[in-house]
Amino acid sequence: MSCGLLLPFIVVLVGFSWPGCHSQDLSIAVEFSEIVFADVSQLNLYLTMLGNFTDVDPESGLTGIFADLWGKGVSDECLTDGWTLITDTLQFKEYALQMRAAQSHPPRLTTMAFTGNGKYLANYELCLGVKEDDPTREVPMTAKVCDMNEYVIGVQIGMCVPSSCSESDLYVFINTVLSKYNFISGVYFSCLTKYQWTWDTIFVTCLLSLFAIGVICGTTYDLGFRRLPSKAKDSTQVVSSNVLPNAKQPQQNQVLELNERDGLSSAENDADKYGAIVKEGPDNHEPIVAPVENNDVEASGAGNKVAEKKPRKRDVLLDKILMSFSIVTNGSQVLQAKKSSANLGALNGLRVLSMFWIILYHTAYFLFGTRLDNVYHLSSGVGGEVWFEFIWEAPFGVDTFFVLSGLLVTYLTMKQMDKSDGRINWVLFYVHRYVRLTPVYMICLGIWTSLLLPIGIGSNKTESFIAARTICKEYWWTNLLYINNLVPYPGSVNLCMGWTWYLANDMQFFIFTPIVIFLLFKPKRRRYGLLVLVCVTVGSCIVTAAVAGYWGFTVGNYSGQYNNRSDDFPPDADRIYAKPWCRVQSYTVGVFVGYLIYKYRGRKVCIPLIWNLLGWVLALGTMVTVLLAMSGTSETEPLPQWFAATWLGIRRFLFAAGVGWVAFACVTGNGGPVDKFLSWNFWLPMARLNYCAYLLHPCVIFHFLLTKKAMFHYTPYEHMVFFFGVTVVTYLLSLFITLLVEVPSIGIEKALLGRPSRK
Known part of the structure; x- marks a missing residue:
């Protein structure tokens, strides 16, 4: 075991965790960090580890701490390899120096304090290349990469150690050494090994x-x-x-x-x-x-x-x-890009651009906790600039999906009822929806929880995907029933395939939509349908504001809360974000717009130019205001609580109303160049792949980041390259899954259920 090589990292841990470290005076920690970078000090530490060469343990043939640990929880082969590695390092043997070079440089506390980065990865290829680069070279051992994790401080240090040393060997050694200093630390090890198929x-x-x-x-x-x-x-x-x-x-x-x-x-x-x-x-x-x-x-x-x-x-x-x-x-x-005559083409552009927007957001957001080395720069530096608010507020793209979903369900169903004298097979209405959504959904869930685990190696990859797999093993049935936004209550977006909370909400809204559609379709009951829409929308805004006010949620750059009622809940507990009673306000906007489009039967609506321009100014102005309104708020002084609760209650409705105008104006011939752009034939094939792209893009992002052997240094340019790469790979994989699973599932369902009668 590279026990001697561990000692510099022990010094760092002791230095980071020294009582003086937690005060503003960092001098003690800095002093300990400086020791690590002094080769002469490391030489002295190595000699101390080896002890007196004349005092050889007769049983093990080792000296120093290696002899002390013989037969005490560390494998004999690991101790022997560790002792050999240290002595060969002192003799400047090539393989030993290569293993030392492969290790990450121990961090300075000051570096971590100003960057927010506590991850320092080893050089994976250099470490494994000790034996693989030159098989003819005489090397007494093979090497592997292991991460030493200190979860109290939040430091992760990559090391190159002999392959004979297990995670438990390293754990026993480090804690034995730390106990000599009367120091207890939350240290554990995770080694990068291929995950076996299950x-x-x-x-x-x-x-x-x-x-x-x-x-x-x-x-x-x-x-x-x-x-x-x-x-x-x-x-x-x-x-x-x-x-x-x-x-x-x-x-x-x-x-x-x-x-x-x-x-x-x-x-x-x-x-x-x-x-x-x-x-x-x-x-x-x-x-x-x-x-x-x-x-x-x-x-x-x-x-x-x-x-x-x-x-x-x-x-x-x-x-x-x-x-x-x-x-x-x-x-x-x-892949056909030709639209039919009745196609609502502008909606394709809206949904694809919204999907791009969400991918852009996730490629930045998922960097946190994975491979980002300038955390504070992204969160407070470039991330605090006004233009970056357009990225941070990308979750509003999901509200676009809700608007389009309500619009299409309402418009297409009422159009069908118009053709069939108001008769719809409501049983198949639900059966078709469930059967056509679920197969590809469950396949993607299987890919996320099972197939990505054995593919690729990276720091924290196995632990991260095992954690996701464990959650899905317990709660996969909530995804199958589309209640994963509610169970277990209060829920969290970190549950099984956390991003699929949208599908649960959409299915729940879909179940109750026929009630409103039935009322809107009957002329004598139409006013009741509109009244239901108004009541549900207003009720959703009021409930959201009430929940936000009760739990003391704030808005803007202030990160505190108005009260401590949330202290009894986990930090990631969800009480607003994925709850249907808080999200339905966007969906009802779509239902209303779908009803209007049906009412005009696809005819061009002649809106006077001045009123059309006013509508566009109000719609776009409202959407931009929702996105940027909180960007310049104070980080130390919260806004009034009544304002925060009100804003959280109405902001999604306001954004959805803007999207609703864009959709209505474009479909009814009042979109001008915006309609031409959103109706571009290029969007149509992409829109057919959107469902799979939504399911798969987090898989692509997480797998790339967790198999990445180096840290990601954020710059806007690198982010754009990362975004475009993820988008291309996501849509290529979506095409593959669409042709392999989604379209065949639809065909099988049609073949088995056949063409129902009009009942």
Whole structure:
């Protein structure tokens, strides 16, 4: 064990934790830190560790503290390797010097005090390269990286130690040494090793493999059997009616039905909403013909006419299921950028840009606690500038999703009711929603909790993903039931896939939306529907303000609270952020806008220029005010409590109202250049991938950061590069999961449930 190499870090810990350290006078800690950087002092420490070379323990053949620890909780091989490493370091042997160079430099307390960074990572490649770089070199041991963590101080120091030393060996050694100084510290070790595959990782892999097999079979069937008309033309057979029912545009409907993710995915409203009516679109391919079976053909004299039987139900079902997996057909439809005539195109731009905004925020926010080496610069330096408020306030992008979700559910459902004389199969209304959201959701949950663990190595990676896995093992069922924003109460955004609180809220709002839609659709009850919307919106604002006032929540740059009622709750307890009664105000705005769009039936609304400009100024001005209003507030003096509670109660409604105007103006022909930009065809394929992008982007960010072997130094330029990289990788992975899981799941659901009657 590199026990001698540990001693400088022990000195640092003692220096950091010395009683004088916690006062404003840091001289004692600085003095101890200075010792670490003096090679002559380290030499003396090494010699002290080794003790008297003439005083050799007869049993172990070791000296100094290594002999003292023989047989006392540290493995013999570890002690021997540690003693060898120290003596070889003093003899300047290459491998020993390489291991020493691979270790992180012990920090100065002053550095930590001014940067906020307590993580100092070892050089992973240099440490493991002790044996791997030159296999012919005679090296008495292999090396590995271990982190020494002091959770009281918050320091993490990377070290290069012999592979024979376990985490418990290092723990026993460090605490034995510290006890000699009558010092107790919360030190533990975590070594960077590959995580072994477990049954749940294998299960998720097998599940993805089954989908992959389905894609291979479906694509082969599509290319090898469904696209045979050109061959049939060259033959003497005339195929007249052996086309499977509903075979034209085989998978277009299921791809278009990605709008079931209303707030996140595309707004192609001509899809078969809730399975009530299917609008068959023109096919871009040649007519699709099923393979001709011998028992369906009767040869007639000199001619080769084909007399066919009606395809069997099971053949039609099998055809639909296989075509659900065709990556050729599905891929062409997912990536198609051509809008339909009834498409609410501007909504696609809104949702994709909101997704970009959220990714931009998460690429900054997730740096804290992972790999950021200039913490105070991001939190108080550049992070305190006015322009950076547009990044810190990106969670308002989720309110955009709520507005679009309420808008699309209301508009599409009322449009469908208009076609079917007010009749909707309400059972399938809910079944379709649940079945089409959940499969890909659960697959992404499996990727997050199981598949990312054995992929890649990094400091704190295993511990972080094991913690996430442990939480999901206990509460995965709350995600399945879409109640993870409420259970366990009061809840936290740090629960299983914490960012999916949005999906829980959206599903809960979806469940109750038909009540309002039914009232709005009936002319005689329309005023009651509008009254319900007003009452729910106002009630949500009042409840949010009341909760904020009761718990003493503040706004702006002041970080304190008005009272201590929150002291009995965990620091990350959630009482407002993910609660449906506080979030529904944005959704009801979307429901109202969806009703207005339905009322005008997609017609252009002629708003006088002056009123249109006034609407845009008020909408954009309100949104910018919500984002920037608190940026210049005092860090030491809180705003009045009544103002803080009121602001927390209405700010999301105000932002949602601005988004609602943008959506309404663009859809009704009053958007001008904004509408042209938001309706750009480029957004349409991206919008179809938005749902998977929302589920996967934290996986991409966390996996990248936790497998990163160096710290991230924040600058706006590096942040932009990081953001663009994460965005590209996220949408590529989203395309993969969409074609592998999401679209096939929609196709299977349609094939099994079929086309319901109008009830």
